[in-house]
Amino acid sequence: MRPFTLNYARPRVLPAVVTPYRYDSSMQLNVLPDGRPAVSDRELLLAAGTTTSTAGSQTHFDD
Amino acid sequence: MTVLILTSEQDVTADMVVAELHLRSVPVMRLDPADVPGKAVLSADYAHGDFDGHLSVNGHVLSMGGLRSVWVRRPGEPAAHASDSSSWLTAETRQALYGMLYSAPTRWMNHPRNADQARYKPWQLRIAHLSGFAVPPTVITTAPRVAQQFAEEYRDVVVKSASGPPPGDPASALPTTLIGPGADFSTVAAGPALLQRYVPKSADIRLTCVGPRLFGARKRSAPGQVDGRYGDTGYAWGTTAVPDRIAKSVQEYLALSGLAYAAFDFAEDEDGLWWFLECNQAGQFGFVELETGQPIAEAVALWLAGRTGERRVPESRG
Numbered sequence: 001m002r003p004f005t006l007n008y009a010r011p012r013v014l015p016a017v018v019t020p021y022r023y024d025s026s027m028q029l030n031v032l033p034d035g036r037p038a039v040s041d042r043e044l045l046l047a048a049g050t051t052t053s054t055a056g057s058q059t060h061f062d063d
Numbered sequence: 064m065t066v067l068i069l070t071s072e073q074d075v076t077a078d079m080v081v082a083e084l085h086l087r088s089v090p091v092m093r094l095d096p097a098d099v100p101g102k103a104v105l106s107a108d109y110a111h112g113d114f115d116g117h118l119s120v121n122g123h124v125l126s127m128g129g130l131r132s133v134w135v136r137r138p139g140e141p142a143a144h145a146s147d148s149s150s151w152l153t154a155e156t157r158q159a160l161y162g163m164l165y166s167a168p169t170r171w172m173n174h175p176r177n178a179d180q181a182r183y184k185p186w187q188l189r190i191a192h193l194s195g196f197a198v199p200p201t202v203i204t205t206a207p208r209v210a211q212q213f214a215e216e217y218r219d220v221v222v223k224s225a226s227g228p229p230p231g232d233p234a235s236a237l238p239t240t241l242i243g244p245g246a247d248f249s250t251v252a253a254g255p256a257l258l259q260r261y262v263p264k265s266a267d268i269r270l271t272c273v274g275p276r277l278f279g280a281r282k283r284s285a286p287g288q289v290d291g292r293y294g295d296t297g298y299a300w301g302t303t304a305v306p307d308r309i310a311k312s313v314q315e316y317l318a319l320s321g322l323a324y325a326a327f328d329f330a331e332d333e334d335g336l337w338w339f340l341e342c343n344q345a346g347q348f349g350f351v352e353l354e355t356g357q358p359i360a361e362a363v364a365l366w367l368a369g370r371t372g373e374r375r376v377p378e379s380r381g
Contacts, residue, residue, distance in 0.1 A: 003254025004210070005237070006229070008222055012236035023072035025121035028093040029081045030072075039078045042353050051076045051349025052292075 019048050065090040065125050066367045067118070067164075070136035071097070076349035076360075077136045083364035092125045094118060097139025099156050101146070107163040116163040127167040132367045134172045136345065170323070172366060173344055177321035181344040184225045184257065188339075194315040195308070196339035199330075201259040207248040210256055214242060219261040221289060238290035262338045267291035268329035270305060271348045272313055272322075273362040279305040280351045281331070291328075300354040309337055316342065323366065 021030040021038035030038040038045065045051055066089060070077045077093065084091045094103055098120060107116030107127070116127040141156035142148050161175065173181070180186060191198045202213045203225065214220045223239040241261060248256075264284050271278040281303035285296040305313075309329075317325060326346025329337040348359045 001250055001253040004248065004250040004256045005222055005224055005254060007250065008240040008242075009228070009235050009237050012228075012234055014234060019073075019075075021075070027081075027085075028091060028121075028123070029078040030075055037078065037082055038075055039082050045075060045349065046353050048075075050073075051347060051353060 019050065020044070064131035065092055065129050066131050066134065067091075067125060068093045068134045068136055069096060069138040070134075071095050071139055074137045076347060077134075079349060079352065079360035080134070080363045080367070083361050084368065087364065087368060089131075089364070089368045090129075092118065092120065092123045094120050095139045095144075096141040096156070096160055097143035099141055099160055101144060105160060105163060107159070107166070109166075114166050116166065127163065130164075130167045130169045132170040132172065132369070133164060134363070134367055135175060135178060170367075170369070172323040172363070173325075174321065178344045181320050181322055181325075181342065184341060187342050190316055190319050191312075191339040191342070193319060195312040196316070197336055198339045199260045199262050201257065203255050203257045205252055205255050207251045210248040210251045210258060213258050214246065214248070217260040219263075220258050221261050223257050223259065225255070225257050236293065238293045241289055261289070262330040262332055264288075264330040264338075265333050265335075266331040268303065268327075268331050268337055269300070269346075269351055270309070270313065270327040270329065271346070271351060271357075271359055272317060272325045272327070273359060274323055274366045275314070276362050277305050277310060277313060278348075278351065278355075278357045278359050278362070279303045280355050280357065300351055302355045302357060306337070320344075324363070 021032050023029075024031045027037070032038055032041060066084060068077055068081065068091060070093065072095060081091055081093060099105055103118065103120035105116065105118050107114070114127070118125045140153050141160055142152040145152055185203055188198055188201055200217060202209060204210055204213075220242050221239050222242055224237045228235050228237040242258070266284050267282045269280045269282075271280070279302065280300045282291060282300045283296070283298040284291060285294070285298070288294065288296060313327065317323075320342075322344055324345070326343045326348060328340040328343070330340055331337055351357060352359045
């Protein structure tokens with residue numbers, strides 16, 4: 001029998017965003033192709049959605 | 064003295080804090096427990112009545128004697144990246160890593176023991192009661208009759224998951240949802256259902272707490288919107304003042320839970336009253352800072368950089 005709560009599950013739209021940064025182990029943060037820290041481009045972070053309250057929901061339950 | 068951040072490499076919200084620590088020349092080590100053993104190496108020795116331990120990753124080295132604070136952000140499962148990963152290896156690695164860290168006198172944001180307890184939503188509701196928050200009537204039950212009676216008493220009722228969407232199914236979401244009339248509650252017997260009286264809201268409130276510092280943010284709700292995390296309403300987060308009564312309850316909640324960091328969610332009703340929904344002990348804050356300009360990452364960095372005591376007994380406070 002399917003638990004009651006799961007009757008209210010719905011498909012999740014998976015973002016098709018490719019994050020244009022990579023981890024720099026020396027600086028210990030993610031950098032853009034031009035070497036700037038990814039956090040210096042706030043518009044990009046907002047567009048990527050990687051800082052939102054549902055960003056960690058699939059692996060952590062601390063939204 | 065070094066700040067240790069336990070998180071994944073992909074966590075750009077942690078980047079915001081790392082950048083603030085760099086600005087202040089505070090030494091930092093970023094480590095994902097998933098990389099132990101392998102990319103990251105640990106050793107701890109307990110001999111002659113003394114203790115010391117070391118971590119190294121990507122050329123960065125940290126001695127437990129030089130540990131300033133620990134930020135548990137988005138850590139992977141220990142040994143998850145190991146070539147021969149297994150549940151046993153994860154358990155062994157968790158013992159080695161966290162056992163070593165617990166042996167060191169340091170400050171935690173948040174201590175895993177407090178974090179584990181703080182994740183339980185039913186417990187959150189009780190602590191919220193004791194802290195003086197307004198809490199919508201709620202029931203969690205496996206009894207269909209109890210669920211039916213709750214829905215009949217409060218009429219407009221939402222169902223929400225206590226633990227989040229099913230793991231391993233990234234294509235599934237489980238937003239807080241209004242239960243329509245005529246719902247069949249018989250399947251409540253197949254799994255606990257958390258039902259709560261619906262609060263018609265004018266706005267969502269996100270209150271981020273970093274030690275004693277409070278950052279209030281408000282986003283107007285669309286008519287009939289239930290779960291503010293889903294659906295683009297066109298409204299943005301903006302800064303809002305925190306009522307004194309709420310600030311007092313927050314301090315009480317943090318004291319009772321032992322949390323150094325928390326992100327509270329409230330529903331603001333038409334009278335301006337903030338109803339407690341939940342408290343995320345490691346809730347995201349990047350989206351709030353990016354939209355409001357509130358210096359939350361700086362506050363986290365300053366807390367982590369704070370001086371530790373010289374106590375020999377390991378601290379367990381958050």
